[in-house]
Amino acid sequence: MSTTTTDVAIIGGGGAGCATALHLAWRKARCVLLERGFVGGQASGVNYGGVRQQGRDPAELPIARRAREIWGRLPELIGTDCEFSVSGHLKLARDHAEEAELVAYAETAREYGIELRVIGRNAIRAEYPWLSDQVVAGSFCADDGQANPRLLCPALARAARRAGADIRENARVSDIARDGDGFVIRTADGNEVRSSILVNAAGAWGGEISARFGEPVPIETIAPNMAVTEPIPYFIKPNLGVCGGNVYCRQIPRGNVILGGGRGEADAVAMRARALPEITLAALRRAVALVPRLASATIIRTWTGIEGYLPDDIPVVGPSRTTPGLFHAFGFSGHGFAIGPAIGAIMSELVLDGRSTTPIGALTIDRFGGCDKVGELPDRARSRNH
Amino acid sequence: MSAAPPPVIVGAGPAGVRAASVLVAAGLRPIVIDEAPASGGQIYRRAPAGFMRGAAVYGSEAAKATAIHRTFDSLVDRIDYRPQTTVWNLRPGRLYTVRDGVCDELTFGDIVLATGAMDRIVPIPGWTIPGVYALGGAQISLKAQGCVVGARTAFVGTGPLLWLVAYQYLKAGGTVAAVVDTTPFATKARQLFGLLRGGKTFINGLRYVATLRLKGVRITEGAIPVTIVGSTHVTALRWREASGREGSVDCDAVAIGFGLKPESQLADLAGVAMRWNDGQRVWEAARDRDGRTAVEGVYLAGDGSAIAGADAAEIDGALAAYALLADRRVTVPEAAVAELRTRRARLTRFREALDAAFPFPAALAAATADDTLVCRCEAVNAGELRAAARDLDAREVNRAKAFSRVGMGRCQGRVCGPVAVEILAAALGMPTQALGALRAQPPIKPLPMTAAVRLAAE
Ligand SMILES: Cc1cc2nc3c(=O)[nH]c(=O)nc-3n(C[C@H](O)[C@H](O)[C@H](O)COP(=O)(O)OP(=O)(O)OC[C@H]3O[C@@H](n4cnc5c(N)ncnc54)[C@H](O)[C@@H]3O)c2cc1C
Ligand SMILES: Cc1cc2nc3c(=O)[nH]c(=O)nc-3n(C[C@H](O)[C@H](O)[C@H](O)COP(=O)(O)OP(=O)(O)OC[C@H]3O[C@@H](n4cnc5c(N)ncnc54)[C@H](O)[C@@H]3O)c2cc1C
Numbered sequence: 009m010s011t012t013t014t015d016v017a018i019i020g021g022g023g024a025g026c027a028t029a030l031h032l033a034w035r036k037a038r039c040v041l042l043e044r045g046f047v048g049g050q051a052s053g054v055n056y057g058g059v060r061q062q063g064r065d066p067a068e069l070p071i072a073r074r075a076r077e078i079w080g081r082l083p084e085l086i087g088t089d090c091e092f093s094v095s096g097h098l099k100l101a102r103d104h105a106e107e108a109e110l111v112a113y114a115e116t117a118r119e120y121g122i123e124l125r126v127i128g129r130n131a132i133r134a135e136y137p138w139l140s141d142q143v144v145a146g147s148f149c150a151d152d153g154q155a156n157p158r159l160l161c162p163a164l165a166r167a168a169r170r171a172g173a174d175i176r177e178n179a180r181v182s183d184i185a186r187d188g189d190g191f192v193i194r195t196a197d198g199n200e201v202r203s204s205i206l207v208n209a210a211g212a213w214g215g216e217i218s219a220r221f222g223e224p225v226p227i228e229t230i231a232p233n234m235a236v237t238e239p240i241p242y243f244i245k246p247n248l249g250v251c252g253g254n255v256y257c258r259q260i261p262r263g264n265v266i267l268g269g270g271r272g273e274a275d276a277v278a279m280r281a282r283a284l285p286e287i288t289l290a291a292l293r294r295a296v297a298l299v300p301r302l303a304s305a306t307i308i309r310t311w312t313g314i315e316g317y318l319p320d321d322i323p324v325v326g327p328s329r330t331t332p333g334l335f336h337a338f339g340f341s342g343h344g345f346a347i348g349p350a351i352g353a354i355m356s357e358l359v360l361d362g363r364s365t366t367p368i369g370a371l372t373i374d375r376f377g378g379c380d381k382v383g384e385l386p387d388r389a390r391s392r393n394h
Numbered sequence: 395m396s397a398a399p400p401p402v403i404v405g406a407g408p409a410g411v412r413a414a415s416v417l418v419a420a421g422l423r424p425i426v427i428d429e430a431p432a433s434g435g436q437i438y439r440r441a442p443a444g445f446m447r448g449a450a451v452y453g454s455e456a457a458k459a460t461a462i463h464r465t466f467d468s469l470v471d472r473i474d475y476r477p478q479t480t481v482w483n484l485r486p487g488r489l490y491t492v493r494d495g496v497c498d499e500l501t502f503g504d505i506v507l508a509t510g511a512m513d514r515i516v517p518i519p520g521w522t523i524p525g526v527y528a529l530g531g532a533q534i535s536l537k538a539q540g541c542v543v544g545a546r547t548a549f550v551g552t553g554p555l556l557w558l559v560a561y562q563y564l565k566a567g568g569t570v571a572a573v574v575d576t577t578p579f580a581t582k583a584r585q586l587f588g589l590l591r592g593g594k595t596f597i598n599g600l601r602y603v604a605t606l607r608l609k610g611v612r613i614t615e616g617a618i619p620v621t622i623v624g625s626t627h628v629t630a631l632r633w634r635e636a637s638g639r640e641g642s643v644d645c646d647a648v649a650i651g652f653g654l655k656p657e658s659q660l661a662d663l664a665g666v667a668m669r670w671n672d673g674q675r676v677w678e679a680a681r682d683r684d685g686r687t688a689v690e691g692v693y694l695a696g697d698g699s700a701i702a703g704a705d706a707a708e709i710d711g712a713l714a715a716y717a718l719l720a721d722r723r724v725t726v727p728e729a730a731v732a733e734l735r736t737r738r739a740r741l742t743r744f745r746e747a748l749d750a751a752f753p754f755p756a757a758l759a760a761a762t763a764d765d766t767l768v769c770r771c772e773a774v775n776a777g778e779l780r781a782a783a784r785d786l787d788a789r790e791v792n793r794a795k796a797f798s799r800v801g802m803g804r805c806q807g808r809v810c811g812p813v814a815v816e817i818l819a820a821a822l823g824m825p826t827q828a829l830g831a832l833r834a835q836p837p838i839k840p841l842p843m844t845a846a847v848r849l850a851a852e
Contacts, residue, residue, distance in 0.1 A: 046793060053796065158796040162786055238771075238804050238840065285483045285490045285836065289497060292846035307841040308804045 009198040014038045014174070016359055017193050017203035019181050019217060021047035023345055024337045025209035026164035026175075027352020030086070033171035035360055040201050041165075041173060042193065044180035048161025050211055052345060054313035055157045056234060056256065056268050058247050059346040060097040061122050062149035063113070065322050067370035068347065069120040074366050075350035076151060082349075086167035090159040095258070097152035098136070098246040100143050100298070106251035107145040114147055124149050138243055138301050154247045154258050157345055164352075181210075184220060189333060205359050207335045209351075212276050212316035214324070214338025215380070221331045223373050224380030226319050227339050231274035231312035233287040237305035239263025244299065255294035257302075265305060267295050272312035283310035317341045318376075325351065325371040327358060335359060336373055398503045400425055400474065401718060402489060404481050404660060405508035407435015408458075408704045409696025411466045412711030413506045418472045420719050425500070426473050427491065429480040429839075433466040434459070436510055436530065436697075437704045439537045451537055453562060454598050458704070483836035484663045487691075492841060496848045504691045504722070506714050507661050507679075508707070509698035511654035514676075515809055516759045517776075518550065519766050520622030521650060529651025533559045542568035544647020548631040550574040550619050551651040553752045554599055559649060560611070561602035570611045571645035574633050576652075576755045578616030588747025591740060595705070614641055618758065622648050653754055654701045655812055659834035661699065664692045670827035673749040674701060675756055676812055677831040683735060685714030686721070693718050706741040709734050759813045760820035768817065769810040771803020776817055783821040791829040794818050804840050807832045 016032055018025045021043025029041045043049070059079055061072040083089045101107040114124040127146045132139065136146075165175045180196040184206070191206045208217045215227035244259035257267035269291030274281040288310050296303045318324065318339040328334035335358055337351050344351070354364045401417055403410045406428035417424045426433075432440040438452065438459040452459040476493070483490035489505070491498045513528040515521065525544060527535070529551060532543045542563055548571040549560045560573045582589075589596045607613060616636035623630040632642045653674065661679035662668060666687040668677040678701075681687045681694045695714040696707035713734050716726045762768060764777030779798050788794035791801075791814065800814045801807025807814065811832045819826040 046790070162797070166786075237843070282485070283836065285485065285499075289846040292843050296843055296847050303844050303847060305843045306804070307837055307843060309802070309806065309835050310837065311835055 009200070011200040011202065012040055012174070013202045014040045015203060016040075016205040016207060017042065017191060017201050018207040018209055019193070020209035020211055020214070020338070021161060021165065021175065021177065022050055022052035022209060022211050023048075023161055023164070023348025024211070024340070024351045024355070025207070026161045026168060027349050028207055028209060028337070028355040029173040029175060029352070030164050030168040030171065031352040031356035032359065033168050033173040035356055036172070037356070037360060039173050040203070041168070041175045042179040042181050042195060042201065043175070043177050046177050047165040047175065048158070051313045051315045051340075052161050052211075052348060053158055054234075054311060055345045056232065056258075056266060057154050057157045057345065058097070058249075058256070058258065058343075059092060059155050060149065060152040060247060060249070062097045062099055062117065062124060062147065062152055063249065064343065066116055066120065067322050068343075069117070069122065070366050071347045071350050071354065071368070073121065074353065075347040078349040078353070079153070079155065086163050088159065088163050090163055091156035091260075092153060093155070094151065094153040096246040097149045097249065099147045099249045099251065100139070101145040101251050102142050103144060109251050110145060110147040122149065122151070138299055140298055140300050142297055148246065152247060154260075160345070160348070164349075184217070191333065205333050205335070207337065207355055207359065209337050209355075211338055211340075212314045214316060214336060218324070218328070218336055218338075218373060219380065221328055221334055223328060223330050224378065225324060225339065225373060225376050226380055228317045228319075229274045229276040230315050230317045230342065231272040231281045232268050232315065232342060233270045233272040233283045233291060233310070233312050234266065234268045235283070235288050235291065235307050235310045236267070237265040237302070238308045240265065240305050243301065248298070250298065255291055255298060257295055257299070265302065267291060269294055274312065274314045276314055279314070281312045281314045283312045315340070315342055320375075323371055324373045325354065325368045326373065329372070329374045398722070399501050401504040401506065402427065402500070402502040403506045403508060404428070405435065405510055405696065405698065406430070406433035406466065406475075406477075407508060407510050407696060407707060408438065408462055409508035409510075409698070409707040409711035409714075410435070410506070411462050411469075412708045413508060413695055413715040414469055414473055415465050416712050416715035417718070418469050420724055424473050425476065427476045427479050427481060427489075429478065431478050433477075434463060435707075438462050439534060441538055441540065451540075453565065455704070462708075480839050481660060482839055482841050484660050486665075490836075492845045495842055495845050497845045502691075504693070504718050505664075506685070506693045506695055506711070506718065507664070507698055508695045508711060508714075509657040509660055511656055511697035511701055512808060514652045514655050514754065514812055515650055516551070516652050516755060516813055517762055517766050517768055518619040518622055518650065519763060520624065520628075522767055522770055523622055523624045523628050524626065525624060525628030525646060526622055526648045526650060529555055529559050529649045530654075532647075532649035533562065536562060536566055542566060543649065544628075544645065545569060546571040546645045547647040547649055548572045548574065548643055548645040549649050549651075550631060550633070552577045552755065553651060553653040554748060555654070556651050557599065557602045557606070559651070560606055564606060564609060564611065570606065572612040572614070572631065572643040573606060574617050574619060574631065574641075575613075575615045576617060576619070576758060577752050578636060581753065582751040585747045585751035588743065589751060591747065592744040595703075595744070612643060617641065653752065654697060655808075656701060657698050657808070659806070659808075659838040661687070661692070661694055662831075662834035663836060663838070665689045666692060666694070668831040671700065672827070673746055675754045675816075675826065676701075683713070683738065684717040685710055686717045702741055702745045706738060706745070709738045709741070713738065754812075756816050756826070759816040762813065762817055768813055769800045769803065769807070771805050772799040774798050774800045779814060779817050780821045783818045788818065789822060789824065789829070791815055791818065791832050794829075795832065801832055806835065806838065
């Protein structure tokens with residue numbers, strides 16, 4: 009058993025936690041990251057790999073822009089690009105109501121400095137002849153792209169270690185106590201970390217930790233259902249989504265098509281998640297309806313991951329309202345991979361400067377009014393998707 | 395009586411056929427699913443209708459083959475037989491199949507997984523050149539089609555099957571260019587006592603070797619395969635003898651086989667724990683001596699749970715069916731079960747001797763050259779795998795898969811997995827089993843997208 013004293017303790021080695029450790033280490037703060045399994049072993053390592061700004065809740069757009077800037081500089085920052093490519097993100101409308109939705113969203117995005125190009129029926133057919141007649145319009149964000157989720161967290165963690173962070177795997181936080189103004193964090197392997205600051209970056213399990221400090225949130229565990237084909241000739245360049253989000257796909261240059269749609273099953277307590285075959289088959293049908301050429305492909309793998317969703321589909325990012333020194337960044341509601349790199353920058357600013365240069369006001373933990381059940385919520389719209 | 399759904403058997407090899415016959419005798423009507431067009435499994439695979447070579451193709455095992463085929467044929471009216479049907483996924487109580495490109499599903503209560511084995515490969519430089527076959531594939535070509543894979547075929551690897559198939563090629567009129575066994579003669583000789591337990595099987599083995607020698611086939615033992623030569627097609631096989639001398643033979647086909655490994659993916663999906671078999675250096679699904687697993691209603695039989703050969707598979711099939719019946723509170727013939735267990739235990743001891751006589755060459759696998767392809771689906775070579783282990787700290791096999799793509803392709807590591815773990819373990823200085831087992835992910839066999847669409851059309 010050992011005791012370590014540090015400035016910042018971070019719970020969770022997903023994209024949010026690893027990026028936080030990296031930014032803190034760059035700024036010479038001492039930090040210890042505690043990850044129950046392997047870094048990137050959960051949602052951050054098994055997701056679809058979409059890196060998009062388009063379609064996000066406006067509350068997330070400034071974060072997404074900042075993240076996009078970091079994605080573009082990964083090679084110089086951490087020595088690898090994590091297979092990030094600027095393929096563009098094309099969001100498709102399959103009826104006129106959806107087309108109107110795309111047009112309206114493009115207006116909103118422009119206010120945040122994000123340029124989207126709305127493409128009408130004829131133009132989209134000319135540009136993407138492999139799309140089916142189902143498609144009536146599209147909206148293209150040239151600046152968006154995709155990356156390999158399996159590579160991001162280990163690369164962030166390696167860079168963080170090089171910069172001096174203490175990254176511990178197989179270290180499950182089993183107990184957290186207050187000690188004066190600081191925290192005493194115990195791990196299941198019997199070690200102890202003492203810190204003045206605690207960052208809760210525990211993903212789908214972040215609600216467990218916030219609840220310990222009297223801040224329960226109505227977090228729900230959801231598992232996006234994923235599948236991948238064996239390589240076929242490369243023809244889908246942009247990352248593809250649809251209004252409503254019931255199917256999405258992207259192709260990597262080596263030929264595999266990664267596609268998702270619908271939800272698998274997840275058990276956050278048993279830490280088990282499985283794709284559901286019925287859902288997979290339905291997603292495959294939708295994908296073929298959208299891109300008929302996919303009919304000749306063959307699925308070689310399906311999977312899912314454990315993700316924490318909040319009722320308004322945006323995360324909690326910011327200081328605790330009950331406990332000085334505690335900061336939260338969790339519940340990314342299905343789209344936190346792309347913004348993870350910026351979350352690290354934001355959290356390091358919150359911790360070291362007391363404020364973030366990126367607006368995060370809409371992401372406060374007290375927006376749920378302290379209730380932990382969806383049913384108890386004040387009336388709130390559920391909105392965003394792929 | 396009970397409204398329980400009929401038991402399901404996956405696999406119509408010796409294990410599945412025996413399981414079916416016990417269940418039918420108890421008055422049940424099992425559903426028997428097999429992706430092959432006919433029953434028989436690997437060893438007693440049937441030739442397509444119209445082929446006339448008959449039971450002779452099974453050599454010394456002809457009588458057993460005929461018995462299994464007759465048994466199955468006599469059951470066909472009393473079971474729900476679904477040939478050419480692949481199980482691609484399994485969830486608690488539910489099976490997902492694809493047949494003729496159409497998806498289907500069925501509910502099950504009890505299931506016997508008798509999914510058999512597949513070849514084990516150690517990648518020899520050049521192993522992806524056209525003209526190189528897995529040993530089992532070379533044998534299937536002979537059994538199912540009456541064809542040899544080459545005019546001059548070299549056999550390289552280790553294990554009893556290596557000698558058997560070489561012998562079968564010779565008997566069928568093929569030319570055996572050489573048999574290159576990585577196991578030294580002395581290693582086999584040391585197991586003589588244990589091997590004698592195999593009785594007739596062992597005697598047959600000796601006969602295969604003697605015949606090959608008698609016919610002047612070039613034989614070398616304790617050799618290290620160096621390379622398979624060829625550009626558009628195989629032209630030669632090279633190796634290094636135990637003495638250090640280089641050996642080489644011209645050939646137009648090479649059959650590689652380093653023993654077998656269980657097809658345990660369905661058991662894995664069913665939630666059965668995997669355990670490490672140190673003698674065979676593979677992961678296998680955990681079960682008791684009767685085939686019962688820790689997952690209620692899931693039973694395992696035959697080579698799909700532990701490589702032990704066809705005779706053991708038959709016994710396993712019967713035992714698993716009796717276990718299933720006993721768990722359903724059906725009275726089973728205790729004396730018969732006890733006798734089966736005794737015979738099975740004897741075969742297990744024989745198998746242990748065989749495993750020791752023909753050990754999987756873990757050191758050879760671990761030493762795979764950096765530029766040799768390990769995972770052919772994803773084109774990952776040994777050097778890339780070592781780099782993932784060292785630079786990315788992949789100390790668990792599924793991590794190594796995530797980082798390097800090894801085992802991520804269409805075979806899902808069924809071919810490269812056992813080699814990859816040896817390479818990783820050596821690179822990291824860890825015991826092989828400490829790397830864990832590759833997790834099965836559905837579909838366990840590639841699923842055509844059209845199958846999903848065709849389902850919609852129903
Ligand atoms: C299948 C799938 C597809 C997705 N597709 C996309 C996409 O295309 N684009 C996109 O932007 N987002 C996507 N997402 C969402 C995205 O993956 C997540 O929002 C993001 O990875 C969350 O990062 P995180 O660091 O908050 O959580 P995680 O990656 O889950 O990390 C949290 C970590 O905390 C650890 N932890 C929890 N409790 C403890 C404890 N007590 N002690 C120690 N450690 C603990 C966990 O082990 C885990 O590793 C997808 C998610 C899934 C599951
Ligand atoms: C290629 C090969 C050749 C062999 N040759 C010999 C030999 O000559 N002599 C010898 O003693 N042993 C041989 N063996 C060993 C052989 O496995 C056993 O002796 C014996 O066949 C084991 O019987 P079994 O019933 O356990 O499995 P098998 O006979 O292999 O039967 C398993 C059956 O399950 C079916 N199956 C598997 N997965 C699925 C799925 N997902 N969906 C639907 N169906 C499925 C297969 O089509 C197969 O018919 C060979 C093995 C292999 C792999």
